[in-house]
Amino acid sequence: MGKIVAIANQKGGVGKTTTAINMGACLAILEKKILLVDADPQANSTSGLGIETTEDQLTIYDCMINGVSAKEVIIPTNTPNLYILPSHIDLVGAELELVSRMRREYTLQGVLDKVKDDYDYILIDCMPSLGLLAVNALTAADAVIIPIQTEIYALEGLQKLKNTIELVREHLNPNLEIEGIVMTMYDSRLRLANMILEEVRQNLTDPLFDTIIHRNSKISESPSMKAPVIMYDAASTGSLNFMQLAMEFLKRNNDV
Amino acid sequence: MGKIVAIANQKGGVGKTTTAINMGACLAILEKKILLVDADPQANSTSGLGIETTEDQLTIYDCMINGVSAKEVIIPTNTPNLYILPSHIDLVGAELELVSRMRREYTLQGVLDKVKDDYDYILIDCMPSLGLLAVNALTAADAVIIPIQTEIYALEGLQKLKNTIELVREHLNPNLEIEGIVMTMYDSRLRLANMILEEVRQNLTDPLFDTIIHRNSKISESPSMKAPVIMYDAASTGSLNFMQLAMEFLKRNNDV
Numbered sequence: 001m002g003k004i005v006a007i008a009n010q011k012g013g014v015g016k017t018t019t020a021i022n023m024g025a026c027l028a029i030l031e032k033k034i035l036l037v038d039a040d041p042q043a044n045s046t047s048g049l050g051i052e053t054t055e056d057q058l059t060i061y062d063c064m065i066n067g068v069s070a071k072e073v074i075i076p077t078n079t080p081n082l083y084i085l086p087s088h089i090d091l092v093g094a095e096l097e098l099v100s101r102m103r104r105e106y107t108l109q110g111v112l113d114k115v116k117d118d119y120d121y122i123l124i125d126c127m128p129s130l131g132l133l134a135v136n137a138l139t140a141a142d143a144v145i146i147p148i149q150t151e152i153y154a155l156e157g158l159q160k161l162k163n164t165i166e167l168v169r170e171h172l173n174p175n176l177e178i179e180g181i182v183m184t185m186y187d188s189r190l191r192l193a194n195m196i197l198e199e200v201r202q203n204l205t206d207p208l209f210d211t212i213i214h215r216n217s218k219i220s221e222s223p224s225m226k227a228p229v230i231m232y233d234a235a236s237t238g239s240l241n242f243m244q245l246a247m248e249f250l251k252r253n254n255d256v
Numbered sequence: 257m258g259k260i261v262a263i264a265n266q267k268g269g270v271g272k273t274t275t276a277i278n279m280g281a282c283l284a285i286l287e288k289k290i291l292l293v294d295a296d297p298q299a300n301s302t303s304g305l306g307i308e309t310t311e312d313q314l315t316i317y318d319c320m321i322n323g324v325s326a327k328e329v330i331i332p333t334n335t336p337n338l339y340i341l342p343s344h345i346d347l348v349g350a351e352l353e354l355v356s357r358m359r360r361e362y363t364l365q366g367v368l369d370k371v372k373d374d375y376d377y378i379l380i381d382c383m384p385s386l387g388l389l390a391v392n393a394l395t396a397a398d399a400v401i402i403p404i405q406t407e408i409y410a411l412e413g414l415q416k417l418k419n420t421i422e423l424v425r426e427h428l429n430p431n432l433e434i435e436g437i438v439m440t441m442y443d444s445r446l447r448l449a450n451m452i453l454e455e456v457r458q459n460l461t462d463p464l465f466d467t468i469i470h471r472n473s474k475i476s477e478s479p480s481m482k483a484p485v486i487m488y489d490a491a492s493t494g495s496l497n498f499m500q501l502a503m504e505f506l507k508r509n510n511d512v
């Protein structure tokens with residue numbers, strides 16, 4: 001019974017896509033069957049795994065707006081056990097097209113219900129917003145992972161995201177819980193980074209993953225190689241960090 | 257006659273807010289009267305300049321949805337000559353509320369028309385999206401500055417943004433032009449950063465600012481001091497880079 005986890009934060013550039021691709025790939029290496037849902041019109045999860053969206057390639061847009069079954073759209077990636085429901089820039093239009101539909105917030109949940117049992121875990125890479133597409137992802141999810149980079153704006157945005165999660169829990173998806181906060185792009189030499197990390201550890205009540213993702217050049221290079229960092233440079237700090245994160249995630253889900 | 261410049265890129269975390277606040281502050285130090293419009297529900301430009309949005313503080317939401325005049329909402333900042341039209345998380349709702357309005361794309365243009373002549377330059381800090389709010393900013397603007405960090409996803413996103421700019425130029429705002437691309441968070445020690453910089457210099461036909469904004473810890477610390485970097489640490493590389501950028505911008509506009 002696949003657990004659906006949304007990887008969300010309306011703050012831009014905090015490492016949502018990087019966490020989705022690399023935690024997903026490490027879980028796949030650990031023999032879990034993983035579906036990565038790219039719910040961002042930028043389609044960075046799609047391009048970061050080397051998927052070219054040609055004219056006739058169906059995408060998540062077709063599932064959400066034209067009712068195409070996800071089974072017809074999902075494709076394998078170069079990483080064994082890792083599959084993707086690809087995205088496309090057309091998804092920008094989906095928010096406006098969904099507005100007047102009935103049960104518009106449940107559209108993505110309806111799409112994923114049909115494939116949920118085919119995977120161990122489904123990870124949704126969210127766009128940097130709290131609009132209708134992001135609400136769709138939170139409504140479809142069982143839990144949320146919140147990447148936060150060790151920067152001021154990323155920390156400030158957390159409360160707004162938690163307010164939205166609470167609203168979704170009250171009105172749309174009572175089972176939604178916070179799986180955990182993941183600190184990303186951490187550079188131990190920076191005073192600000194250590195200040196933020198301390199603030200998060202001391203003051204936040206939300207579950208916090210022990211694993212910290214350090215800033216690592218192999219991580220930022222890997223999308224140009226169209227591969228997760230574990231496939232690009234398995235010996236790098238980045239690969240080690242994400243493998244630790246995947247193991248910790250499985251432990252928290254009693255699935256090791 | 258105030259020139260309106262949108263600072264836009266749908267890729268998250270590329271330095272839109274940092275460019276808006278710091279280029280704005282440096283232009284203000286150079287005795288230009290500057291209005292910073294925070295068109296992002298995250299309200300990072302607002303909080304980064306130390307503006308607390310209390311319950312009774314009016315924001316851009318009130319201008320766009322309730323027809324309140326911008327003159328009543330604009331407030332000064334701690335930096336002389338720098339004023340702000342503050343934002344609030346409620347702006348998330350504005351996209352859905354605008355959908356069924358007539359001439360919905362021209363809403364922000366209507367708001368700014370009334371104050372345009374009070375400022376030398378108006379900078380719009382855009383949210384990381386190509387949706388209705390971002391289209392409003394591009395429709396209201398005379399020109400666009402596109403911050404790009406030296407990363408793969410930021411480069412990939414450029415073509416999608418240019419497509420949207422072209423659509424806005426054809427259907428909504430024929431005068432819209434690209435003021436220039438600004439490279440941000442550049443770290444000369446990283447192979448990837450140099451590769452991206454080379455790619456931009458060789459292959460892009462768009463105007464590119466000579467000034468490069470280097471990664472600099474004072475820049476990322478300054479929002480916690482509620483001040484632009486020029487007011488926080490005037491001797492830092494960050495302050496120098498943004499002062500150079502402001503000077504270059506004025507030269508391009510024959511306004512030195």
Ligand SMILES: Nc1ncnc2c1ncn2[C@@H]1O[C@H](COP(=O)(O)OP(=O)(O)OP(=O)(O)O)[C@@H](O)[C@H]1O
Nearest residue numbers: 012013014015016017018128214215216220268407
């Ligand atoms: N640990 C890391 N070390 C180095 N670079 C990183 C790391 N994590 C992410 N990056 C880089 O930082 C940038 C932002 O990360 P990413 O695109 O994953 O964030 P995002 O939250 O998905 O952004 P968006 O809000 O646009 O969807 C990317 O260029 C990525 O390659």
Ligand SMILES: Nc1ncnc2c1ncn2[C@@H]1O[C@H](COP(=O)(O)OP(=O)(O)OP(=O)(O)O)[C@@H](O)[C@H]1O
Nearest residue numbers: 012151268269270271272273274384470471472476
């Ligand atoms: N030159 C720089 N050196 C160091 N840190 C920087 C620099 N420019 C931006 N930052 C930091 O990087 C993060 C992202 O920048 P910023 O928030 O300005 O991007 P943005 O494009 O406005 O993001 P969003 O898409 O969420 O609106 C911020 O925490 C900021 O402090």
Ligand SMILES: [Mg+2]
Nearest residue numbers: 016017040044
């Ligand atoms: Mg992303």
Ligand SMILES: [Mg+2]
Nearest residue numbers: 272273296300
């Ligand atoms: Mg911003």
